[in-house]
Amino acid sequence: xxxxxxxxxxxxxxxxxxxxxxxxxxxxxxxxxxxxxxxxxxxxxxxxxxxxxxxxxxxxxxxxxxxxxxxxxxxxxxxxxxxxxxxxxxxxxxxxxxxxxxxxxxxxxxxxxxxxxxxxxxxxxxxxxxxxxxxxxxxxxxxxxxxxxxxxxxxxxxxxxxxxxxxxxxxxxxxxxxxxxxxxxxxxxxxxxxxxxxxxxxxxxxxxxxxxxxxx
Amino acid sequence: xxxxxxxxxxxxxxxxxxxxxxxxxxxxxxxxxxxxxxxxxxxxxxxxxxxxxxxxxxxxxxxxxxxxxxxxxxxxxxxxxxxxxxxxx
Numbered sequence: 001x002x003x004x005x006x007x008x009x010x011x012x013x014x015x016x017x018x019x020x021x022x023x024x025x026x027x028x029x030x031x032x033x034x035x036x037x038x039x040x041x042x043x044x045x046x047x048x049x050x051x052x053x054x055x056x057x058x059x060x061x062x063x064x065x066x067x068x069x070x071x072x073x074x075x076x077x078x079x080x081x082x083x084x085x086x087x088x089x090x091x092x093x094x095x096x097x098x099x100x101x102x103x104x105x106x107x108x109x110x111x112x113x114x115x116x117x118x119x120x121x122x123x124x125x126x127x128x129x130x131x132x133x134x135x136x137x138x139x140x141x142x143x144x145x146x147x148x149x150x151x152x153x154x155x156x157x158x159x160x161x162x163x164x165x166x167x168x169x170x171x172x173x174x175x176x177x178x179x180x181x182x183x184x185x186x187x188x189x190x191x192x193x194x195x196x197x198x199x200x201x202x203x204x205x206x207x208x209x210x211x212x213x214x215x216x
Numbered sequence: 217x218x219x220x221x222x223x224x225x226x227x228x229x230x231x232x233x234x235x236x237x238x239x240x241x242x243x244x245x246x247x248x249x250x251x252x253x254x255x256x257x258x259x260x261x262x263x264x265x266x267x268x269x270x271x272x273x274x275x276x277x278x279x280x281x282x283x284x285x286x287x288x289x290x291x292x293x294x295x296x297x298x299x300x301x302x303x304x305x
Contacts (some may be wrong), residue, residue, distance in 0.1 A: 001299075003283075051292040059298070060284065 002063070009067040010109045014078040014155040019091035021150050022079035022198055025108065028146070028163070029072045030106020030114035031139040037118035039065035041135065044121050045128045051184040054125065054177040058132075061170050068163055073104045075159060126185070131177040140167040228305035230275045234282075237268035 028034045042062030049055045080088065080102045088097045095111065108116035120131045143164035150156040244261040251257060276282055280292035297303040 046298075047300055052296060055296075055298055056294050 002066075008071055008074060009064070010071060010159055012071060012074045012078060012155075012159045014075065014153070016153060016155070017081060017083045018079050018153060018156070019083050019088050019093050021146075021153070021156060022076045023092050023096070024149055025072060025079070025146055025156075025160075026076050026107060028139070028142060029069065029076060029104060029110035031108035031112075031142075032118045033135060033142050034106070034108075034114075034118075035065050035069040035072055035139075036114060038062075038139065039069060040123070040136055041119045042132065044119060045132070048121075048123060048125060048128070049181070050125055051180050053180045057173050057177045061173065064166070064170075068166065071083075071159060071163065072173075075156065076104055077102075079156070099106065125181045126178065129174055130180060132174045133178065136167045136171040136174060140164055140171070140216050143167065227275075227279055230271060230279075231305050234268065234275060236270055237264050237271065237295060240264040 030067065037063050042058045042065065046055050046058035046062065048060060080093070083102070085094075085097055088102070096105070098109075099105070120128070122128055122131070143160055147157055147160050147164065150160065163201050219220060241261065241264050244257055244264065247253065248257055272282055276286045280295050281288060284293060
């Protein structure tokens with residue numbers, strides 16, 4: 001289960017509201033490569049991981065992504081807080097303001113609402129971790145584009161750089177977890193109770209099989 | 217599955233109490249959010265928060281960390297079962 005720490009992972013104090021930047025940064029909140037999608041993807045994938053390290057890393061990175069979701073939400077909030085509707089409209093947020101005011105709504109920069117379609121869970125640990133490695137690189141690339149777009153405000157760039165750096169670390173850890181999964185899958189006595197292929201490809205002496213008794 | 221825990225009963229019992237204390241804290245916190253002046257609820261919260269801290273400290277020293285904030289000489293965070301895996305506790 002989870003508990004809440006009443007603090008941000010990295011401090012955010014943006015002095016000058018800037019709705020133009022908020023319109024782009026919202027993508028890291030509820031866009032396809034955003035923190036919400038990342039967190040839910042990892043926390044959902046962890047159930048199917050075959051070894052201790054990959055379970056732990058998906059659990060812990062999925063948890064850290066929730067802290068990043070809060071940071072991105074905070075950035076968007078501080079960039080739009082107390083901005084008048086006319087300024088929001090000039091920044092291209094007229095439609096957003098109509099539907100959501102200045103609440104934080106999970107959507108992409110182009111305005112698509114968050115969808116569970118962003119959460120890839122393939123039922124295959126290698127495919128899932130490869131997806132996660134790509135997701136971290138895409139998030140890093142997105143943060144770099146955002147940093148380019150925000151270069152006139154150090155208050156915004158600073159937390160974005162922190163978030164970008166975390167994507168790099170996550171990529172590294174996922175790579176190590178993937179190596180561990182490959183090792184585990186190549187063990188002779190490895191068994192996976194939900195897949196029939198595991199029985200054909202491996203020594204099944206110790207195979208406990210599916211609990212439904214189908215013999216797989 | 218073989219029972220390899222030194223005292224299964226104690227672990228299950230401790231975890232049940234940790235859950236109870238924590239649930240009491242969650243429930244009291246929700247109530248206190250909308251009734252911050254209620255001294256009786258505040259007093260109960262203090263009592264359960266202390267019970268929860270003492271028991272989780274004791275539990276973690278024996279059975280490993282419940283959160284990544286708990287200091288370890290060996291990284292026992294990886295130990296199974298994870299909460300979503302079947303176990304006797």
